[in-house]
Amino acid sequence: MEATAADGAVAVVRETSVVSETVVVEPAPRRWTRRIGVFDLETTGIDVTEDRIVTAYVGLLDERGAVIHDEHWLADPGIEIPEGATAVHGITTEQARAEGRPAAEVVAEVTHALRTLLSAGIPVVAYNAAYDFSLLKFEGERHGIATIDSPAPVIDPLVIDKTCDRYRKGKRTLDVVAAHYSVPLESAHEASADAIAAGRVALAIAERFADTLPEDVQELHTRQIGWAREQAESLTEYFIRIGRLEPTEVLDGSWPVRS
Incomplete structure (x- = not known):
């Protein structure tokens, strides 16, 4: 009984x-919550095709959100870091040139670290994953490094939160979403802090929506592809309605790497 x-x-x-x-x-x-990888980049800007990596972090968390392994990188991006970007993450051009390693080495090592996790079937959490994975791909192409064109399995708390709690009002930036799920976020826009917080948000979402989300990580990965596409279509319609996009423009909903 x-x-x-x-x-x-x-x-x-x-x-x-x-x-x-x-x-x-x-x-x-x-x-999928027993072990999760976490990944974040801080960069020179928001254009995934042109901007460069400044700092990077790849870590491994256990089911409680404790860090059990991590790797940090500071790169010399090879271009000037705009003041606006420095205001976000705190790294100046002078600091990156003096203390950062060559960009090609950093891109190769970050790619290798992620490939190792994914090859082992460990899901990698990245908040707004299509940004980080896309920028890393274009950096790899720039430096002649074999890229991860179809990373899987990936967990994107932004995409999942928008799906599971669709009608919640307010911003969906990492700091706001972390606070909503009672996840501390200190030193926001520092790669390790953001990556770890995103991982813990993913664990909190998995617990809160246990009856909604699939346990199989590959199924969850596949569902996020559709959810991201639907969210981009909905945002495109909204932006056209308020005049921020022309009727012929479409937001790219490709996930976890933008086409």
């Missing part, structure tokens, strides 16, 4: 003629 406790555990009651024994069996953890 089974009874379900309030916390989701299952109490299995074994009855005999002499005694009844109750064994509490905890629910199995969601498979």
Whole structure:
């Protein structure tokens, strides 16, 4: 006989003629949340085809959101870092030139670190993944490095949050969404802080919407492709309606790498 406790555990009651024994069996953890990679870039701007990596972070979190491995990079992007970008992440052109490593080396190592995680079937969390993975791809092409053209499995808390809590009002920037899910975010726009917070947001979303999201990470990855496309179509319609886009313009909904 089974009874379900309030916390989701299952109490299995074994009855005999002499005694009844109750064994509490905890629910199995969601498979894709046991280990997650996290990834973030800070860059010279927002154009994925032209802008360059300044700092990068790739880490590995356990199911509680604790960091169990991480790698940091500071690159010399080879171009001037605009003042606006420096105001966001704090790295100046002078600092990047003096302390940063050659961009080609950084791009190659970041790509390798991500490829290692993905090849092992470990999902990589990236907030607004299409930006980071697309910029990394174009950086790889720029430096003659084999790119990750179809990264999978990828978890994008931005895409999932917009789907699972579609009608919540307010901005969906990482700091706002992190606060909504009670995830601390210190030093926002610092690659490691943003990546770790995004990973913890993904874990919080997985817990809150456990009845909605698939446990299989490949299925979740595939669903996000459709969700991202639908979100881009909806935003395109809105921007056309308010005059921010021409009727012939379309936002790119490709995910997790922009076409």
